Amino acid sequence: MRVIPQHRQDGDPQRALRAVRVTAPGRLHIGFLDLSGSLGRRFGSLGMTLERPVTRVLMENAAALSTSGPDAARAEKALRCAAAEFGVDESVKITVEAALPAHSGLGSGTQLALAVGVGACALSGKAIDPRDVAYALSRGARSSIGLGAFQGGGILLDGGKPVAGPRRQPPPLLSRIPIPDAWRILLIFDQERVGLSGGDETQAMDGLPPFPEALADRLCRLTIMAALPAAAEGDAIGFGRAVGEIQRRLGDHFAQFQGGRFTSPDVAEALRLIEAAGVPGVGQSSWGPTGFAVFGEAAAADDAARDLRRRFADRPNLVFDVVRGNNHGATVEVAPVPAHGATV
Template identity: 35%
Template sequence: MGDDASMLRVATPSRLHFGLLVPGAGDRRRFGGLGLALTQPRLLLEAHPAPAWTITGPEAERAHQCLQKLLQHSELAQAPPLHIKILEHIPAHVGLGSGTQLALALAWLLGKAAGLRPTLADLLRWTGRAARSVVGTAAFARGGFILDFGQRHPASPTPTFLRLEFPPPWHIAVLLPQYRPGLHGPAENEVFAQLGPEANRLSERLCRLALLEILPALLERRYFDFAEGLWEYNRLAGECFRPWQGGSPYNEMVGQITATIRERGLPAVGQSSWGPALFAIAPADLLGEMLQFIRQHYCEAIKEIIITTANATGAWYETAMSRGRVFALDSEA
């Protein structure tokens, strides 16, 4: 499958999505929202020259379907065949943005193999990603804490977002409950097709929370103000999705666990996207105490706990000779 000199790796973060600012149609800008890039779980792909296109590892079938779509683009069809190994993967359909990271990573690999220097606009054109939320795309490009300014019409070829540093002492726990997968694909598209202007009744409050509470507290490193603002934002952002989440802003199990965590003194907790993944953010000592309680009392309900930190770089690449960011800070991204 080729020697080490021809090896090319790409690694991407996962992401938390805290909720949309403008979920319904009818405004000049729609969607937008807040999110955070995570160091773990991550996607790690390794490619070598090969006689034919092959993909091995977890989620290989999903990756193969994505590959076939990408090869329909004339620029990418020029790439020589690769054997792509999925060395690490992001759990699918749990609210961590696995589909976007897989598509962008594969598109970048193919672009490089074809002798191109892909820009972020290229990746979005090839993959069709960022049609709704830009958070996952921004996590790939830059990492950090992300404010997505939403989509205008006609849409810009390059997404508009603000990226902020996330305090390294604030750690993140991702809890994956034993629960059905979150909405995705056609079912998710159908939900958004039904959301009109009435779904935006809380948008003004969500914007105030984002701009006047969460972001200033983040910049000033005021954890408890940040945490209370984020909890309210996440809860209110889920209100318009009650009909699809059992009459609650969260799915039922997440609602029970988040209430317990807050009662025990950790305020920055909620559901990522459609879930069922939930997050808890806190300084390491406070988070450690809470996780000990969760392991003791929710061992059957929680199938996995991932303790991680914010990703500050976005996706990165590695060859036998070099290693660096997929999009350097001064590059077009």
């Protein structure tokens, strides 16, 4: 998480803050590694952080609580939870200036909750660990990829959660590898579809077939012995081969609840074309419908995006974007109360 220093007008470090702007990155959830829990821990996740799209929230001290912008109701709920847990002031004006598309596989709920919770604490002068904010706001029930993306970005691996015992904080983050500067991620959005969330997601997770030990073994080996070493060495093809296989195996396991290996048939068609052109690192983030492809250089990603826009010109529901990775996580900008009521 990157905090931009305060610019105080009078040099008084105790002066209250008037405004806080938090920008939280979207993330790709590449997949769970072990849904069986036979070793005492369940889930375990691999993911990576994106330059865009983002959630951006402006929070200002005010006479009373008010919210506006996309996902305003969820922002208000997050603020009320943070106020109850950490004793921060609820008298805040929240403007959601930008929001990740909901139920698209990019972590919109977690990023909004963390942005509001961390922003509210900063606005009240309280330094609260984002991990504690995530726990208080009931984020990270299965995965810490969203939390890890917020805290510091990069390619992320978490260690899953114990099967038994009381509710614990989000899973421990085991690895964070910087995304190479040369890499690009081609995102494919289907604006006419949404992935599972909430109760539907819980029901689907509970209804999945048994997770074979051999599958968990293979996914863990692909992650530890292929994907992460390749990322550390800047090898996009090696990383992509591992990610592509993880996606195929998990997509088939989840197929009965998402209509096939991928949620969106249009995204699936685009991914097949990319893979046929020699790019192995293709897949779907979480429940989708957002698809992705990992490229080792910008020119190749831009060429692929242009070609896909041409091929799918008759399907306006599909949007293609080429983005960088994010290696710093969320950004927090704060400002003091201006003199004589001036606007920051």
